[in-house]
Amino acid sequence: MNDVPPAPRRPRVRAPELTGEGGWLNTGGRELSLAGLRGRIVILDFWTFCCINCLHVLDELRELEEKHRDTVVIIGVHSPKFVHEAEHAAVVDAVERYGVEHPVLDDPGLTTWKQYAVRAWPTLVVVDPEGYVVAQHAGEGHAHALVRLVAELEAEHAAKGTLRRGDGPYVPPEPVATDLRFPGKALLLPSGNLLVSDTTRHQLVELAPDGERVVRRIGSGQRGRTDGEPAAASFSEPQGLALLDDSTVVVADTVNHALRALDLDSGRVRTLAGTGRQWWQGSPVSGPAREVALSSPWDVALFGGKVWIAMAGVHQLWTYDPAAGRVEVAAGTTNEGLLDGPGEQAWFAQPSGLAAAGDRLWLADSETSALRWVDTGGAVHTAVGTGLFDFGHRDGAAEQALLQHPLGVTALPDGSVAVSDTYNHALRRYDPATGEVTTLATDLREPSDAVLVGGDIVVVESARHRLTRLRLPEEAVRVESVAHRTQRAATEVAPGSLALDIVFQAPAGQKLDTRYGPSTRLLVSATPPELLLGGEGPGTDLARTLELNPELTEGVLHVSAMAASCDDDPANTYPACHVHQQDWGVPVTVTAGGATRLPLVLAGMDEEGAGVAEG
Numbered sequence: 001m002n003d004v005p006p007a008p009r010r011p012r013v014r015a016p017e018l019t020g021e022g023g024w025l026n027t028g029g030r031e032l033s034l035a036g037l038r039g040r041i042v043i044l045d046f047w048t049f050c051c052i053n054c055l056h057v058l059d060e061l062r063e064l065e066e067k068h069r070d071t072v073v074i075i076g077v078h079s080p081k082f083v084h085e086a087e088h089a090a091v092v093d094a095v096e097r098y099g100v101e102h103p104v105l106d107d108p109g110l111t112t113w114k115q116y117a118v119r120a121w122p123t124l125v126v127v128d129p130e131g132y133v134v135a136q137h138a139g140e141g142h143a144h145a146l147v148r149l150v151a152e153l154e155a156e157h158a159a160k161g162t163l164r165r166g167d168g169p170y171v172p173p174e175p176v177a178t179d180l181r182f183p184g185k186a187l188l189l190p191s192g193n194l195l196v197s198d199t200t201r202h203q204l205v206e207l208a209p210d211g212e213r214v215v216r217r218i219g220s221g222q223r224g225r226t227d228g229e230p231a232a233a234s235f236s237e238p239q240g241l242a243l244l245d246d247s248t249v250v251v252a253d254t255v256n257h258a259l260r261a262l263d264l265d266s267g268r269v270r271t272l273a274g275t276g277r278q279w280w281q282g283s284p285v286s287g288p289a290r291e292v293a294l295s296s297p298w299d300v301a302l303f304g305g306k307v308w309i310a311m312a313g314v315h316q317l318w319t320y321d322p323a324a325g326r327v328e329v330a331a332g333t334t335n336e337g338l339l340d341g342p343g344e345q346a347w348f349a350q351p352s353g354l355a356a357a358g359d360r361l362w363l364a365d366s367e368t369s370a371l372r373w374v375d376t377g378g379a380v381h382t383a384v385g386t387g388l389f390d391f392g393h394r395d396g397a398a399e400q401a402l403l404q405h406p407l408g409v410t411a412l413p414d415g416s417v418a419v420s421d422t423y424n425h426a427l428r429r430y431d432p433a434t435g436e437v438t439t440l441a442t443d444l445r446e447p448s449d450a451v452l453v454g455g456d457i458v459v460v461e462s463a464r465h466r467l468t469r470l471r472l473p474e475e476a477v478r479v480e481s482v483a484h485r486t487q488r489a490a491t492e493v494a495p496g497s498l499a500l501d502i503v504f505q506a507p508a509g510q511k512l513d514t515r516y517g518p519s520t521r522l523l524v525s526a527t528p529p530e531l532l533l534g535g536e537g538p539g540t541d542l543a544r545t546l547e548l549n550p551e552l553t554e555g556v557l558h559v560s561a562m563a564a565s566c567d568d569d570p571a572n573t574y575p576a577c578h579v580h581q582q583d584w585g586v587p588v589t590v591t592a593g594g595a596t597r598l599p600l601v602l603a604g605m606d607e608e609g610a611g612v613a614e615g
Contacts, residue, residue, distance in 0.1 A: 012132045013132060013133045014131060014132060014133075015034055015042075015116075015125070015127040015131055015132060015133045016112070016115035016116060017034055017035070017115075018032065018033065018034060018044075018075070018077070018105055018112050020077070020078075020106050020108070020109070020111055020112055021106070021107070021108055021109050021111070022078070022088045022091060022105075022106025022108050023088075023105075023106055024103060024104070024105055024106070025091065025095050025103065025104040025105075025106060026095060026100065026101070026102060026103045026104055026170055026171060026172070026173065027103045027170070027171055030169065030171075032075070032103055032105075032169055034127065034131055037073055038129065038131055039163060039164025040071060040072065040073045040129060040164055040168075041072045041073070041127070041129060041153050041154070041157075042072075042073050042127040043061070043064075043072060043073070043074045043075070043124060043125070043127075043146065044075050044077055044116070044124065044125040044126075044127065045057060045074060045076045045077065045122060045123075045124055046077045046079050046113060046116070046118045046121065046123040046124075046125070047076055047077070047121060048078060048079055048081050048082075048085055048121050049078070049085060049090075049091070049097075049098065050085060050350075050366070050367065051081070051121045051367075052296055052313050052350050053139065053140045054122040055296070056278065057122045057124070057140050058099075058100060060140065060141070060142075061074055061143070061146075062101075063143070064143065064146055064147060064150065065101065065102060068150055068154075069167075070165045070166060070167070070168075071150070071154055071163060071165055072168075073102070073103070073168050074102040074103075075104070075105060076095075076100060076102060076103070076104040076105070077104075077105045077107050077112050077113065078091050078104055078105065079107050079110050079112075079113040079121070080108055080110075081121065082391065082404060082405055082423050083391075083404070083423070084404060084405070084422075084424075084425075085423075088106055088108070090446075090463070091104070091106045093182070093446070093463045095173075096173065096181075096182070096200065097199070097200050097462075098237075099200065099223070099237075101170060101172070102168070102170050103169055103170055116133075116136075119138070120138045120139070122139065122140065123136065123137070123139075124136065124137045124138075124142060124146070126146070126153075128153055128157065129153070129157045129162045129163050130157075130162055134149070141280070178465040178466075179205070179466075180196060180205060180465045180466060180467075181198060181199075181200040181201045181465055182198075182199050182200040182462050182465065183196045183198055183199060183205075183448070183462055183465065183466075183467070184196075184197040184198075184199040184237075184239040184240075184448055184449065184460065184462065185197045185239055185252075185299065185408070185448065185449040186449050186450075186451045186458065186460050186467065187241035187242070187243060187249065187451060188451050188452070188453060189206070189243070189249075190243075192209045193207060193208060193209060193215055194207045194208075194209070194211055194451065194453075194467065195241055195249060195262075196460070196467070197238040197241060197251070198217075198238075199237050199238060199239060199254075199462075201221050202220075202221055202223050202224075202234065202235045202236055202238070203217050203218060203219035203220075203235065204217070204218040204219060204235070204238065204241075204251065204262060205217050206218070207467070209453070211453075211458055211467040212467075216230065216267065217230070218230045218233065218262060218267055218269065219233050219234055219269070220232060220233065220234045222234055223235075223236045223237075223255075224236065225253070225256045225258065225271075227260075227268075227270045227271055228269065229266075229267065229268060230267035230269070233268070233269035235251070235253050235256065235260065235269075236253060236255035236256045237253075237254045237255040238251050238252065238253050238260075239252045239254045239297075239298050239299060240252035240297065240298060240299030240300040240301075240310065240353075240354070241300070242300040242301050242302050242307060243302070244261070244302065244307065244322060247263060247264045247265050248263060248264070249261070249262040249264060250272065250307050250320075251269075251300075252297040252298055252299055252309065253274075253297070254296050254297060254298055255296070256274065257274050257276060257277060257293060257294045257295055257297070257313070258271055258272075258273060258274030258294060258297070259273040259274060259289070259294070259300065259307070260272060271290060272289060272290075272320065272322075273290060273292070273294060273320050273327050274289075274290070274293065274294040275290065275292070275293050275294075277293045278293060278294075278295050278313065279292075279293040279294055279295040279311075279313070279314060281334070285328060285329045286326065286327065286328035286329065287326065287327070287328075288325060289320055289325050289326055289327045292327050294309070294313075294318070295311055295312075295313030295314045296313030297309045297310065297311055297312070297313075297318075298310045298311075298350075298351070298353075299352060299353050299354045299408075300320075300354065301354035301355060301356045301361065302356060303354075303361045304376060305323075306319040307320040307321075307322065308330065308354055308356075308361055308374075309327075310351040310352055310353065310354050310363060311332075311351070312350040312351060312352050312366075314334050315332055315334055315335065315347065315349055315350060315351070316330075316331065316332030316333075316348060316351075317330045317343070317348070317351060317374065318330055330343055330374075331343030331344070331346050331348070332347065333345065333346070333347060335347045336349045336350075336367065336388070337349060337387065337388060338372075338382060338385060338387050338388070340372075340379075340380050340381055340382050341379065341380060342378065342380075343378040343379065343380060346380035348368075348372075348380075349365055349366070349367030349368045349370075350365070350366045350367040351363050351365050351366070351372075352364050352366040352407045352408070353366075353406065353408040353420065353448075353449065355409045355410055355411045355417070357411035357417070358415075359375060359376050360373045360374070360375060362409045362411060362417050363409060364406040364407055364409045364419060366405050366406060366407055366422070367388060367405070368385050368386075368387055368388055369390065369391035369402065369403045369406065370382055370385025370386075370403070370406075371383045371384040371385060371403065371406065371417065371419055371430055383398055383417075383432070384402075384419075384430055384437055385403060391403065391404040391423075392404060393421070393426065393439075394437075395436075395437050395438050395439055396436065396437060397435055397437075398435045398437055399435075401430075401437035403419060403421050403424065403428065404421060404423040405422050405423040406420055406421045406428075407420055407422040407447075407448040407449070408447065408448050408449035408450055408460070410449070410451065410452065410457065412429070412452070412457075412472065413452075414431075415431075415432060415433065416430060416431040416432065416433075417429065417432075418440065418450055418457060418472075420447040420449055420459065421447070422446050422447060422448055424442075425442060425443065425444045425445055426439055426442045426444060426447070427439070427440040427441040427442075427444060427447060427450065427457070427459060427470065428440065440457075440470070440472070440473065441459070441470050441523060442537075442538050443538045443539075443540070444459060444461050444464075445461050445462070445463040446461070446463035446464075447460060447461055447462065448460050453469070456469050456470060456471055456472065457469075457470050457472050458470075468562070469560075470560060471525075471558050473525060491586060491587065491589070491594075492588070492589050492591050492593075492594035492595060493589070493590060493595050493598065494548075494590070494591070494593065494594040494595065495548050495549070495550035495590050495591075495592070495594075496547065496548060496550065497545055497547060497548075497596065498535075498546040498547075498548055498595075498597070498598055499543070499545055499546075499596060499597040500535070500544045500546050500559065501542070501543050501598065501599045501600070502520075502522060502542035502559075502561045502599075503599055503600065504520070504542060504561070504563045510567055510568055511565060511566060511568040512563065512564070512565055518540035519564040519565070520540055520541070520542050520561070520562065520563045521538065521539070521540055521561070521562045521563075522538070522540070522541065522542055522544060522559070522560070522561050522562075523538045523559070523560040523561075524536050524537065524544065524546065524557065524558070525537075525557075526555055526558065528555055530549055530552060531548065531549055531555035531556075531557070531588075531590075532546060532547065532548065532549070532557075533548070533549050534547035535547055546598075548588075548590055550590065553590050553591070554587070554588065554589050554590065555587075555590075556586065556587050556588070557586040557598075558586075559600060
């Protein structure tokens with residue numbers, strides 16, 4: 001007789017139904033329910049796309065998802081932190097950007113999050129084939145536990161006759177033809193060309209100086225970690241780029257947890273650092289570069305003779321010494337937050353953008369919505385930002401200015417810094433001399449980086465799959481030692497109202513592309529700024545009334561216009577689309593009897609001059 005008492009049974013909790021105001025993605029328009037998935041093992045992944053730990057979990061689930069497609073259904077429940085993440089279009093972009101190949105419920109009101117009493121990103125909940133919650137895991141690193149649990153549930157419910165095998169509900173979205181797809185970072189090459197990390201397509205793309213024509217692609221386009229020739233090499237969601245010397249580019253190969261090197265002459269790719277495995281607590285924090293694990297390197301920059309690494313996955317800064325072939329931690333404790341001080345004591349939260357300028361290394365600390373910098377002694381300072389839960393869009397004195405999840409930072413010629421303020425869809429500027437934050441441009445779409453090209457700044461508009469060229473304000477590019485300026489004939493204009501009219505007609509066989517909102521953009525500023533009493537700033541109309549200051553006699557109007565047009569053929573499912581953009585610097589003399597209308601012609605380009613394709 002067995003006197004051992006049976007193990008106490010855990011109470012069985014019925015899994016709450018899935019509801020979310022944003023609806024379903026990756027289901028072909030079909031709404032899913034747990035009742036309809038009865039017989040399948042369901043894994044709910046509560047995530048938000050700003051969270052690096054959530055992105056790690058997406059990668060951890062890929063193998064399980066592939067191996068158990070006939071028994072397991074993974075459902076992402078997108079539960080936003082930032083205001084921008086509650087936008088449905090942003091969730092749609094994130095699902096494609098990160099290669100999510102399972103259904104996703106958009107839950108902007110956190111309805112399902114609350115039903116399951118979730119408290120942290122990421123959280124995984126396992127529901128058995130009979131509809132009961134059998135496990136819940138917070139954080140990352142639970143792949144092995146899930147593999148064991150799935151095997152146990154498959155065996156148990158196969159024996160009970162409650163396991164149902166078959167195809168899952170995932171329906172892939174239709175592919176979209178664009179030259180770039182969610183590009184991450186950009187780099188100006190010695191040749192004058194631009195190198196762009198084409199993140200979602202796992203490639204590097206070299207563009208001509210116009211930022212539009214594709215010169216060559218590096219990488220097979222398939223997710224992987226293979227060294228070799230351009231067509232055979234592979235990456236996994238590459239991001240940051242830095243010029244090591246005139247012929248070598250260092251690449252932050254983010255999901256491969258590695259640094260790669262691109263030879264610009266041959267196009268060959270080799271691995272510099274990382275093992276391909278993710279760094280975990282207790283792993284080495286220094287050593288031979290190819291023997292030490294890294295964690296989601298997001299950007300790289302050359303500073304003080306070393307390559308600094310924004311190690312977003314562990315909230316630290318690391319360095320790679322190209323002469324010694326070694327990596328080591330330079331700053332950060334792995335605690336997530338905002339804390340200044342000596343490097344070994346500082347806290348970061350997903351550092352995602354780096355830019356070296358003189359004796360400072362600037363960094364965009366995305367989860368604290370902060371702009372920070374490291375001095376030559378390794379100490380960490382904060383210029384803008386207060387912590388993990390304070391964000392917004394506010395200009396003014398740095399101590400009260402607000403950013404929202406910036407991913408990029410660019411040093412400007414005058415010592416100021418441009419910030420790619422990603423979730424505010426804006427380009428901001430911080431001037432250390434005045435301690436002021438201003439907005440340079442809005443109406444961008446998830447800008448993730450920017451690079452200087454002459455007197456312009458080229459912005460990586462990640463969610464518009466293109467590079468956008470903007471004119472910097474004169475104070476940001478002024479070099480005091482240069483006294484010469486090109487003289488141009490001035491246009492005589494009358495004081496008061498001036499009708500600015502951008503004349504654009506789509507080329508033959510094309511029409512304006514309005515599928516994703518306004519297809520035109522107009523940005524107006526002036527030197528000196530006091531020249532304009534009204535009409536400055538961004539907008540979507542190509543016609544605008546400017547108000548000229550009658551007390552000034554001369555100045556320059558800076559005008560940047562863009563229009564997007566697509567082939568006008570109803571029979572073509574995937575029409576080719578083109579961006580037409582032009583910048584003008586118009587010297588004006590304000591005088592009675594001058595013109596009251598200023599027409600500027602934005603001509604449509606031919607095929608060879610067409611802009612970056614946009615789907």
